[in-house]
Amino acid sequence: MVDGQMRQTNLRMQGNKAWDVCIVGAGLSGTVLAERYATLLNKTSIVIEKRHHIGGNCYDYIDHDTNILMNEYGAHLFHTNIERVWSYVNKWARHAPWVRWDHEVLGWVQGKLVPIPVNIKTVNTLLNGNISNTKEMDDWLKNVQGHCPATGCRNAEEMAIHRVGKQLYNLIFKDYTLKQWGVSPERLDAEVTARIPVRNSFDPRYFSDRYQALPAHGYSHWFNHVLSNSKINVVVNTDFFDVQTSLHGRCGKTIFTGPIDKYFAASGLPKLEYRSIRFEKIVMSQLPGYFQEASVVNYPGTDVDFTRIVEYKHFLRQRSTGTVVVKEFSSDDGDPYYPVPNKRNKDLYAAYRKLAVSAAAVNNTHFVGRLANYKYFNMDAAVDNALSFFTYLEGVNHIDLGDSKKRLPRICGVTVVLGGYEKTLKQPPMPQSYKSWKLYAFTDRPDALFPGEWTVADIKSTPIFSPEVCNETSWAFNSPCKNKNPMNIGKYVKTQMYKIPAIQTNCDVAVWMDATVKIQSTDFFQVVADRLEKGNNLLVFEHQPDRRGRIDTEVAVSLGVGRYTVKHAYGHPQPYQDVRAQYRNYLAEGFKEHWWENDTRFNMTKKSPQFGMWVTCLVVLDLRREETKRFLDVWWHENLRHSTQDQIGFPYAIWKTKTMPTSLPDKEW
Numbered sequence: 001m002v003d004g005q006m007r008q009t010n011l012r013m014q015g016n017k018a019w020d021v022c023i024v025g026a027g028l029s030g031t032v033l034a035e036r037y038a039t040l041l042n043k044t045s046i047v048i049e050k051r052h053h054i055g056g057n058c059y060d061y062i063d064h065d066t067n068i069l070m071n072e073y074g075a076h077l078f079h080t081n082i083e084r085v086w087s088y089v090n091k092w093a094r095h096a097p098w099v100r101w102d103h104e105v106l107g108w109v110q111g112k113l114v115p116i117p118v119n120i121k122t123v124n125t126l127l128n129g130n131i132s133n134t135k136e137m138d139d140w141l142k143n144v145q146g147h148c149p150a151t152g153c154r155n156a157e158e159m160a161i162h163r164v165g166k167q168l169y170n171l172i173f174k175d176y177t178l179k180q181w182g183v184s185p186e187r188l189d190a191e192v193t194a195r196i197p198v199r200n201s202f203d204p205r206y207f208s209d210r211y212q213a214l215p216a217h218g219y220s221h222w223f224n225h226v227l228s229n230s231k232i233n234v235v236v237n238t239d240f241f242d243v244q245t246s247l248h249g250r251c252g253k254t255i256f257t258g259p260i261d262k263y264f265a266a267s268g269l270p271k272l273e274y275r276s277i278r279f280e281k282i283v284m285s286q287l288p289g290y291f292q293e294a295s296v297v298n299y300p301g302t303d304v305d306f307t308r309i310v311e312y313k314h315f316l317r318q319r320s321t322g323t324v325v326v327k328e329f330s331s332d333d334g335d336p337y338y339p340v341p342n343k344r345n346k347d348l349y350a351a352y353r354k355l356a357v358s359a360a361a362v363n364n365t366h367f368v369g370r371l372a373n374y375k376y377f378n379m380d381a382a383v384d385n386a387l388s389f390f391t392y393l394e395g396v397n398h399i400d401l402g403d404s405k406k407r408l409p410r411i412c413g414v415t416v417v418l419g420g421y422e423k424t425l426k427q428p429p430m431p432q433s434y435k436s437w438k439l440y441a442f443t444d445r446p447d448a449l450f451p452g453e454w455t456v457a458d459i460k461s462t463p464i465f466s467p468e469v470c471n472e473t474s475w476a477f478n479s480p481c482k483n484k485n486p487m488n489i490g491k492y493v494k495t496q497m498y499k500i501p502a503i504q505t506n507c508d509v510a511v512w513m514d515a516t517v518k519i520q521s522t523d524f525f526q527v528v529a530d531r532l533e534k535g536n537n538l539l540v541f542e543h544q545p546d547r548r549g550r551i552d553t554e555v556a557v558s559l560g561v562g563r564y565t566v567k568h569a570y571g572h573p574q575p576y577q578d579v580r581a582q583y584r585n586y587l588a589e590g591f592k593e594h595w596w597e598n599d600t601r602f603n604m605t606k607k608s609p610q611f612g613m614w615v616t617c618l619v620v621l622d623l624r625r626e627e628t629k630r631f632l633d634v635w636w637h638e639n640l641r642h643s644t645q646d647q648i649g650f651p652y653a654i655w656k657t658k659t660m661p662t663s664l665p666d667k668e669w
Contacts, residue, residue: 009038018250019233021045024240025257027056028379031226031368032088032386033255038231041394043252047227048243049236050258057337058219058379063312063625065283069218070312073337074277074328075296076219077103079209080380084533086211088383089222096222098213099316103206116298118164118172119199126171137200140537153194157185160193168583176300180330181275181340187227209380217446240247248604257318257369259336260352272374273345276334279308286323290314292325305329311345339374366393367433384530391533392526409508409532411525411623413439415515416493418459418486420570422515425454427535429518429549432581437525438506441515442493444486462500464492476640477575485574487644494646495636498623508624514617527664536662539620540650541548543613550593551651553615555583558645564565585642586652614661631659 020043023030029045031054035334037043053059057073078098080086090098107116116120120137123129128476131137144165146158153159156177160169173193185193197208205212215222227234240258247254256263261272284291295314299306306327313323339345352374359365368389370377413429416422421524425441439454447457463469464480469492473479480492494512503510509532513519531539543554560566564577594612622628634656638649654661 018252019044019046019621020252021246022254023047024253024256025049025056025259025369026051026054026223026227026234026236027369028058028382029257029372029386030255030391031055031223033368033390035229036387036390037394038229039597042231044231045233046251047232047234048238048240049234050239052237053220054234054236055220055223058223060218060220063283063324065285066320066324068313068318068320068322069316070218070324070325070326071310072279073335074279074326075310075312075315076379077101077207077212078214078379079103079161079212080378081209082380082384084387085380085383088387091432092222092225093163096225097216099216100212101214101315102212103296104204104294105206105296105298106292106294107172107300109300113293113297115199115204116172117197117199118168119204119205120202123168127167134200141198141200144168148190153190155186155190156188156192159190160185160196162199163193163196172300175302175308176298179300179302179305181338181341182330182332183342187342189343190344191341214533216316253364253366255368256367257367257372259371260349260356260367260374263367263372264355267352269351269355270348272348272352273332273340273342274336275336275338275340276331278329278331278334280327280329281498282325282327283322284296285426286326287323288321289323291323300605310659327463336371338376339370343377345374386528388526388533392529409622410506411437411509411511411528412439412503412507413511413513414493414497414503414507415439415441415454415513415517416459417441417443417445417515418490418570419444419572421490425515426513426518427453429453429513440502440507442500444489457502459489459493461502462493464489464496472642478640478642478644485572485644486570487572488639491639491644491646492636494619495632497621497637498629498632503623508622510621510623512616512619512621517618519618531620531662532622537622537625538631538654538659538661539664540616540661541618542663543615544649550613551583551586551648552593554645554647555579558648564643564645575646577645579643579645579648582638582642582645582648589622591652591655612651614647614650616650616661620664627657627659631657 020041021034021037023034023045026047026049030049034045034047037045047054053060053072058071058076059073060069060071061077062068063070075267078089105116106113107122109126114123114125116122120129123137123140124131129140129398131140141164144167145163146161148154148158148162153162157169157174160173160177164173173196174185177188177192181188241262242254244387244551259272259274261269290313291311292309293475296308296310298308306329308328309323309325310328311323312318315318339349347492356365356367356372359367367373368386368388370382373385410640415429417425429439440457441454442457442459442462444459446456470479472479473481477483478488480489493500497510497512509528519525528539558579566581567573567576621632631653635646635649635653638652639646642649652661
């Protein structure tokens with residue numbers, strides 16, 4: 001389906017031809033985006049690929065000597081729990097079906113083959129254990145697992161020991177990590193080993209996802225069908241940077257999926273670090289059986305310099321009179337495969353992201369994918385990320401990933417500027433590319449000049465001082481009709497915004513932002529759109545480590561903040577806000593610190609040391625959902641009866657209404 005040489009010539013010669021979208025890279029991200037533009041928006045695209053094939057690192061082919069289907073760039077096993085991703089990859093199931101495949105991996109450790117990831121058999125074999133059931137395995141893990149500081153594991157070594165204990169870390173992970181990354185685990189971020197699965201059973205599978213599969217006819221066959229839309233033109237054997245000048249004025253927008261540092265090579269910034277893989281292919285044309293017991297055998301020890309051996313004949317149980325094995329060697333040289341997660345690279349990538357923001361605003365060039373986002377993605381995450389990016393960029397959602405479409409919910413920013421409380425508006429409040437997101441600032445100074453993107457509304461246009469509100473809140477000392485302190489008035493807008501006519505009419509989803517908050521990350525609204533699509537109705541950032549997820553710590557801090565403990569704040573009188581009594585009342589009602597643990601009402605586990613205490617200066621609320629409104633009513637009730645310190649009332653309202661918040665990662669701040 002792809003005639004690389006012919007299309008390369010066409011790209012160079014057809015100087016007048018233009019496309020709605022120019023996409024650099026024919027891997028998962030580029031392919032999904034090209035297909036979405038063609039299917040949902042009927043837009044044309046040119047997909048430019050440097051290699052001689054489509055499919056990126058998923059590319060596979062039939063080995064000439066053995067007739068075995070194999071990957072060029074290492075084994076790729078598809079697995080996911082994401083329903084929309086599974087639906088998406090199966091859109092072409094009639095011609096490119098998927099078949100169930102439960103992947104199993106063995107490790108060669110101290111002269112023995114043991115299951116990877118660690119399970120009961122691994123422990124019994126390597127450590128002469130006698131564990132026979134899940135409870136015994138849980139007890140064993142509890143006894144050997146290391147403890148990380150309250151602020152979280154500081155590096156990959158601490159995280160691995162926290163997961164499997166010191167003995168298994170030394171036997172399986174320490175040297176393997178060194179071979180894989182070229183540096184010792186204590187010099188890598190904790191996220192490297194946080195992904196280590198551990199089984200408390202005899203389950204030998206490498207993944208536990210609901211959907212695990214391989215394409216029945218190979219990945220290249222699947223990619224060909226995804227790119228078969230007539231609106232998509234594919235060109236291979238073409239380096240984008242060789243033709244970049246000739247494309248000037250011919251691309252409606254450009255989406256770059258390659259290394260972000262290569263795109264901005266002229267910026268003078270240092271290069272980002274990547275790890276690569278060297279593949280050593282060995283053909284055994286006269287071996288009708290198998291070379292090894294599993295498709296993948298890891299070699300964590302230092303006795304060999306390769307990390308694993310892959311025998312592709314195992315996959316799909318292929319038949320052949322021979323076999324093919326591939327040894328994999330990690331190195332710093334070669335095509336970039338894995339971003340190296342350490343502080344130096346994260347800080348450097350942040351600098352590149354600023355250049356990417358400028359490129360999006362100036363010449364409509366966008367960056368998405370593993371190399372462009374400098375983030376390792378599993379295949380399903382790469383597809384999911386591309387779908388989310390398309391939704392964010394074009395404001396188009398999909399229904400069951402069919403050909404019909406619908407618009408995104410209307411998302412608004414909401415804030416207040418009242419008296420001495422929140423005196424100024426942050427300008428601009430978010431990256432300039434978000435022109436379609438309405439912004440409302442409610443103020444007692446409607447005639448003041450607040451230049452920029454905000455729609456300024458008089459606080460009196462809200463129902464806050466209406467007879468209904470006054471009657472409903474007459475019992476409370478913090479009724480806005482009694483306590484007219486601007487901080488108290490602002491809490492009404494924050495927690496009762498769904499009752500404000502302008503919000504009711506124009507907003508499905510509200511992003512509450514304190515007036516001094518500025519959203520800097522270009523990923524933020526993409527993440528919001530993605531979370532909403534997945535059904536989350538309350539998005540918020542976890543508190544910083546110094547609060548450690550505890551309300552009692554927040555109470556102690558609040559006692560030292562004058563605006564809560566004085567009877568006059570922001571130029572207005574106010575009742576004493578007794579946060580200590582507020583906390584005591586919560587405890588008396590049955591609320592407790594770490595309330596989510598061992599509580600059957602909440603199907604969740606602690607995600608981090610900060611979980612349970614949130615930063616409420618930015619909260620995303622899906623106002624279409626009744627459970628959101630119930631939560632907001634309880635949150636407002638706590639402001640009325642206790643204090644304007646809404647960070648204390650927030651966890652209580654979650655606990656009381658059984659609302660499940662989704663914590664946003666700090667990088668989106």
